[in-house]
Amino acid sequence: MLRRLALAALAGGSLSLAFEPVAVPYVVPLCLAGYALATRGLRVRSGFLVGLVFGVAFYFPHIWWMSESIGWPAWVLLASVEAFFYGLLGGASPVLQRLRAWPAWLAFGWVAMECVRTTWPFSGMPWGRLGFAVVDTPVAPALAWLGTNGVSLLLAGLGFLLARVAVAERGAERLAAGTSLVGLAAVAVAPTFVPWTLPTTGQVDVAAVQGNVPGRGNDVLYDVEQLTRNHVDVTLDLAEQVDAGDAVRPDFVVWPENSTARDPFSDATIYADISRAVEAIGVPVMVGGIVDGGPDHVLNQGIVWDPRTGPGERYAKRHPVAFGEYIPFRDRLPESLVQSGQLARIPRDMLSGTRATPLDVGGVLVADAICFDVGYDDGFEEQVAGGAELLVVQTSNASFIFTDQVEQQFAITRARAIESGRWLVVASTNGIAGIIAPDGSVLDRTERLTQDLVQGTVDLKSGMTPGLRVGTSMGTVAPAITLVGLAWGIILGWRARRRARHDREDGGESVTPSPTAHRPEDVHA
Template sequence: MLARTFVALVAGAALSLAFEPVAIAYLMPLSLAALALTTRDLRARSGFVVGLVFGIGFYFPHIYWMSSSIGAVAWIALAGIEAIFHGLFGAAAAVLHRLRAWPFWLAGAWLTMEFTRSTWPFSGMPWGRLGFGVVDTPLAPTLAYVGVNGVSLIVATIGFIVARLVVSARGYERLYAAVGLVGLTSVAVVPSVVPWTLPTRAQTTVAAVQGDVPGAGNDILEDFRGVTQNHVDATVALARDVAEGLRPRPDFVVWPENSTAVDPFDDASTNAQIQTAVAAIGVPIMVGAIVDDGPDHILNQGIVWDPDTGPGERYTKRHPVPMGEYIPFRGVFEWAGLTESGQLARIGRDMRSGDRVTPLDVAGVAVADAICFDIAYDDGLAIQQENGAELLTVQTSNASFIFTDQIEQQFAMTRARAVESGKYVVVAATNGVSGVIAPDGSVVDRTQRLTQEVLVETVDLRTGLTPGVRVGGVLPLLSALSSAVGLLLGIRAYRGALTEPRNGSRTRRRTRRRDGRDGRDELHQAGSGAGDR
């Protein structure tokens, strides 16, 4: 058992290296193969321990950026919760191994676990989904066909078939596993030869403004008025370049999340700053603003600010970050005195979630907006695309993470979303990383960190939906149903192994031996291979 847990720890650490900043994507199936091997021939409770250790090896280094940006306590708590989900997978894997086609049952259970931890509790934590790690591999175009969830399922299946190949004792079993591995991999990379392409309705020119953050660059609130002024200055400078013929005139401009950290409707100074920028450029600006919502709540919004009609349509962030933008069970934390200092003291009011389902109308363009961590979730972007979005924008404030690997991890997720949607994505960040991403995931242009830069690019407006957007939300449900069926079959197979005579032996019921010792270990060993009969 000690050897299994050590291998699981190393395999989990290897999985963390599959993502940014190392990004060796081919470690994903190998690490999952190792996980499958370490959970084989175990009981559920032992499988839980092995899976938990795997989760610790994976998630603690994967989100280590939280330690320095938000706090060590938040990092340990969140990574620990995510590791528990991997422990539950390990317990399920121990049961599913008893079924003949266990690589496929395990893959369904993996997707079920991955999706569940990405949505629950408190919206979950989608970081570390396998589908986000393939953007620089031949598997990337498959995102447009089956979505992030589908690619996670494919990668997991490949890894578990590799494990099956390793443990196959008979020649024909190895042959079947090898054929299955080659066949699945071949089908999975077909989209790289035949990529899914949506029709182009027209083109539009978009400017993404990265105004930069004063001071060290990692605290948006230290000089929030300076942040707004930086974005005004960058936009006015762009207007001068346009007037002098140095840059093309954009059809609209995207400012990042927290480009105004106070309510622009109530704060006269901030309102005047925005009006100055809009008047100078003469086209709508998508302003990222914090808006008051009563004495106890705020909204994180993208506001379409028109030069003629002023503020109009708004998108409200769908997935505020617990302990970062709101405090669950605030009363409990206040009673314990934990909101009086530290990170929680900065959250004076809780941020409400948005529920917009239609794209924004920005200069005649149907824009699906996402604010910061929203890009990691499936629901918001998918529903806006279903309602006609032709272009994706991401307004993000990564200043708190500017010195960490979170920046590149989120940008890689955004690239995956571009491929999945088959549409261009425009990213505006306060001080990095902003960029324009093509539907094939390639980076048209991007900024550097801690700089003031403006990107101006002409992009296609793509209509319709890719299959990945259409089916991506259905796959987790199907996987959950299959996992439930698989667990029932696995439990039944184990019980059958305990009661069914085999090779002339007596019925293997759990009995108390005459010498007083429990015969459970012997019974387990006798029945551990029942699923392979």
Template sequence: MLVRILAAVACGVGLALAFEPVAQPVVIPFAVAGFVLCTRGLTLRWAWLPGLAFGLGFELVLLFWMRAVGPDAWIGLSIWQSTYFAVLGVAVAALQRHRLWPLWVATAWVSAEMWFSTWPFSGMPWGRLAFAVADTPLADALPWVGTIGVSLVLALSGSLLAWVVVSEGRERGVAGGVLAGLVLLSLVPLVAPWQPDTDGQATVAVVQGDVPGNGDDILYDYRQVTQNQVDVTVRLADDVANGREPRPDFVVWPENSTAVDPFRDQQTHAGILTASQAIGVPILVGAIVDAGPRHVLNQGIVWDPVTGAGDRYTKHHPVVFGEYIPFRDYLDDLQIGRLTMVGRDMVAGTRLEPLSIGDVEVADSICFDVAYDDGIYGQVRNGAQLLTVQTSNATFIHTDQIDQQFAITRLRAIETGRWLAVASTNGVSGIISPDGQVVARADPRTQAALVERVGLDTAITPAVRIGAWSGRLCLLLTILGLALALFPYGLTRARQQAGDATVPSGLAGAHGSSSE
């Protein structure tokens, strides 16, 4: 068992190398195969151990950036996320008793991804296999089968590779042939890529104002954060007036451009008015807005230079224990130091209609929202022509989190077939084309205004049309696979126990003695 556990840890660490900063997705099938082999042949009582070991190796490396919040947050989140792999280890051990186990194992992996991406408290999607494929041929499959489908292909490649390892003779040839067929099938989108159907154009400006001080504390000088956004926008307006830049149709500011309510704080309100009147077009402002004495909203607000604040998007997935505290009435009494820093709970938004910014319908996401499927899919289905992401990664600016999130952002552009503009307080900001190429990018810890002409599209990719149904199908197949694997096993155990019960006690004892 010790060898299995150590091997599982190594495979988990190997899977983490598929993501930024190493970004070597070629390791994914081998890491998944290692997970399968480490659990193979184990009883359900023990299969969780290599599963947990794999999860710890994976999560502690993948989420190393959480140390910016604190070692306790990094270790605690990593352990929690690892428990999903412990459960997955038990499921995979059971499913390998079935004849078609490579398929069932792959669906179980995707079901586990859906589980840790949605529960509890909306989950934590970091580490989905598909999030590592931005610069691979498999990225072209995203518009067709989505993030869930690409994860399924990657998990299936790993389970088939494990089948090749454990099989012999003719069966090994069959396993190798199926694996080769999967590889060829996954390359079909290269021959028939999704073609965006551009039905208009717009000029978009992204403003990155930077964060004062060390750059990792948005509240260190929050008024200067807002002033930086104003200053860069006013300079952009001057460049437009002098013909050095084209006039944008609208401007995107990042999340936390204002850390206080711009409707209550006069200085902040005046700064936004100065910027919007200078540039003369709407600004999508990332703002914290009061929602009573105990709650706040994290919003993207369309600020028109003439009519003022208008359409709003509210962050769908606030970060648990970072932006809100569940069971606050009980936890407040414990006076846990880090939790006391979250003075008010952030309320989750539910909007699935795109924002109207001028003549453009925009699907907005705020920070970690980009890692979740629901908000983006819903807005695109309802007519969004363009994607925006407003983010404040200042806490993680000195870590690899900013590159991991930017990779996920690129994948969303590919998956939806849309241009995407991402504005960050101090990195990574950029403008991304529907094929995932970064056409403009601002260096971290700099001030910049990126202005680009982008296409607008209302065509809906098959991935967005399918939506959550592919995940539900994987869950159904996983449950079916477990039933087919466990029912005969349970029936056999019951028969064995019934047979033992009919053996006279004296004979049973004699048999036991002889066997020893």
């Protein structure tokens, strides 16, 4: 058992290296092979323990940035919750490995686990999904065909087939598993030669502003007025360059999340500053603002601010962060806890947005996402289905500016551009703003802790990649397939126990074998 726990810890820790800041995604199949081997042939309880060790070894270093930014209690709590899901799959793994085609069943189980933990409990946590690790590999174009969840399925299948090769006892079995492994690898890289492309319907010039955060740079509330003025100043500078003929007038401008951290509709000075900047540039500006939602709530919104008609259409963040932007069960928690530490910075809970249609920004249909929204599957898919021609991410990474979270989120954002087949514009308060092409390449980007601007001409796209549909449907399909596999595995275990009892009664075997002790290749599914 100690060897299995050591293997699980090694595999889990190595999986964290697939993501930023190390970003060596080629370790993924090896890590998943280690997960399968470590949990193989165990009872459910032992499998849970081994899977939990894998989850701890992976997720604690993967979101280490939370300990440095939000604090170690939040880091420990969130990482523990996420590690628990890897433990649950570890308990299911021995049951699924009773089936002949167990690498496929277990791969669906892996995707089901990722989908569930992305949405539950509370708002879930999308970080650490395998599909987010491939943006700089030959597998990246598969995102447009299969989506993030589909690519996770491919990578999990490769890893578990590798484990199947390792445990095969006969040459024919090893050959069959090896052939399947090569075939699946070919499927994974095939989109590199036949990339999915969408038709171009037009072009626009877009500018994304990074105004920078006053003070040390990690607190948007340090100087709220100056924070907004920073973004106003960059926009005014651009307007002056346009008027002087030194720059092209963009079709619209994007400001980041928290470019105003105070409600502009209740603060006349901030409202006037924004209006002055918008009127100077003469085109719509997507402003990221915190807006009052009543005495107990706030909204985190992207607001289309027109130079002639003022503020108009809005997108509200769909996935506020639990204990970061709202406090679950606030009324049931001790008041001393709610009013202490990081929680004291959340006097009002953030409401979840429900908009499923794109924003009309100067005649361009734009799919918006605010910060962590980019990690979830629902927002972009629904807005693209509604006709969005371009993607925008408004984000504030100020709380994480000295950590690896910034690069991790930018990699996720690049994956979303590939998955959707669209250009994507990122605006951030102090890093990283950028313009990303549909193949995931970065046309331009800013550095952290700088006041800067990126601008470029991007194509508008129509239609929908299969990746968006496949990726979202996996959230239902993978759990359903996994439940079927578990049910069949349980039935096979029951049959094995019944045969053993009959053997004893007929003078056969004197010892009842463990329901997971038989070789998985001896049963069929």
